[in-house]
Amino acid sequence: MARVALLSNPRSTGNRSVLPSVRSFCAEQKDIFHYEVEHVNQIGAALRTIARVNPKVLVINGGDGTVQAALTEIYRGGHFSGAHYPDGPPPVAVLPNGKTNLIALDLGSGGDPLVALKRVLELARSDMAPHIVSRELIQLSDGSVGGKAVLGMFLGGAGLADIILYCRHKIYPLGLPNGISHALTMLAVMVSIVFGLRAAFLPPRPSRVKVSVLKHGEMQGHFALLMVTTLQRLLLNRTMPGADSPVGAMQLMVIERGRSTLFHVLLAALRGRLGRVGVSGVHLERGDEIRIESDRSSVILDGELFEARTDRPIVLKPTAPVPFLRLAA
Template identity: 60%
Template sequence: MASVALLSNPRSTGNRSLLPQVREFCAAHPDIFHYEVEDVGQIGEAIRTIAMVNPSVVAINGGDGTVQAALTELHSGGHFDGSPPPVAVLPNGKTNLIALDLGAEGDPIKALQRVLDLVHSGELQEHVIERQLIALDNDGGRPVLGMFLGGAYLADVMLYCRNRIYPLGLPNGVSHILAAILGLFAIIFGLGGGRLPPKPEPMTVSLVRQGEFKGKFSLLIVTTLEKLLLSIKTSESHGTNGHMKLLATDSNVGALFRMLGATWRGTLGQKPLNGVHFQQGDEIRIEGKRSNVILDGEIFEAKNGRPIILTSTQPVPFLRLAA
């Protein structure tokens, strides 16, 4: 039995320079079973093979899209007898939202060494935490599992950052802040297109959770992470139980600034804010003529008569790498 199974996606941004070091580290530690994929379409076969070696931990070396595909196979593919082992996410890729939420940041090699140390020390279970996953279904097939979904104008800004700012070669953090500033500028002044994010066109959505509310939103986030975006964290009473959290902001500048002010003070979710919807639930339905959403880097679209349905899974184990 391998102590750790490591799944690497060489096409993830960080792996373009890091992968030789990862291979060297694995060669020096024979209790690591290292499986590399050339694209996410091979992850199903990778997880099937990993299940055969029965590892204590599955570590994922890739971006959020790689993590999403791996989680879907781990918990929906039926490859393991019983429950899959806990998942450790190395800090790699562009956004690293999932890795950061699980306490992994900095050098991926050091994070991998931390995983090995926890396995060998016998303290592994003390660092296992549980999170529910978001199960997305919009075509009736097998749901796709993930942990962070962005929609409405936020999805447009995320795509703008991916397609227009990342190619500039700026550090990831700088790229994210620059995209957020330009998106906010476009909302305030009603501009867009060209070198700016597209002109804000908030979509109409319907969200069902023990009732329903409708509106046009400039921001839509659904997540099971503690940190929502750009290290923003909800209040402690709403941010630590791993359930699906919904944040929707009406498409006006006042509501957006009230939301930003609450997140700056760390009070988001403590009390109602006009134009800011913050709830938790086990099922969320998204409908509209232009209802594109991004779940951990993958784009999905709700079409007329075929909504996007989000449900929460049973809690699944992850490995928190923070001391």
């Protein structure tokens, strides 16, 4: 039995520099079973093989697409079942590899992926129970019976999806460090909202979106931000508003577009009070079913792009809790 199974995608941008060191480290450790895939469609076969070595923990080393595809396959593939897995799949750890690393950040994994892997191995050689946490996944589908569903943990829609796509297609190609890229993106967003400018080098104005939360009503408009997550921490190490609430697995935050709203949101965020005090134009909900409808508005679930339409809404539901390994104390 391998203590740690590591699933790596060499094509991930973050792995271009770190993977040689990871390979060398794994070659020196008898406790690590390392499996590499070239494409996300190979992840199912990879997990079938990994399941045979019965690891104590499964580590994902790749970008957002790799993590999302692996989580979907772990939950839907049935590879970790039977006598060897009476309690279901082993806990999952995520190395900090993608552009934003939101899932890794939530699990206390930041900085150097190799350092994080060493920490996983250290925990796997001891009692991991105090470090295992549960997180629901977000199940995204069109709501139809038998329709294909994908799983993730963070969804951005409305203006947030436009911002992510703008950063991906306009800023990242400049080759700047992630921190500078994100700062430039936010500057462009603030300029477009505060001054009302519209130009090809700025993020576009978001499309009109309707959001419905089961048993909590609906809202619609041109939103600056629409976010749904089951994570408890996001960028800047901020705890999600209501993260400790037992009511509703998915957390929804919607922020209206406007200069005054943007100013008050930034002020509340800097003070660490966003979601803890009422801010005009900010809507917070928790629920077990969220529907997003629009005339061709994009949403992004853990890096993968989907389109919400009026005649084909996006439906979000939580899964049963899935075990993860938290690296921080």
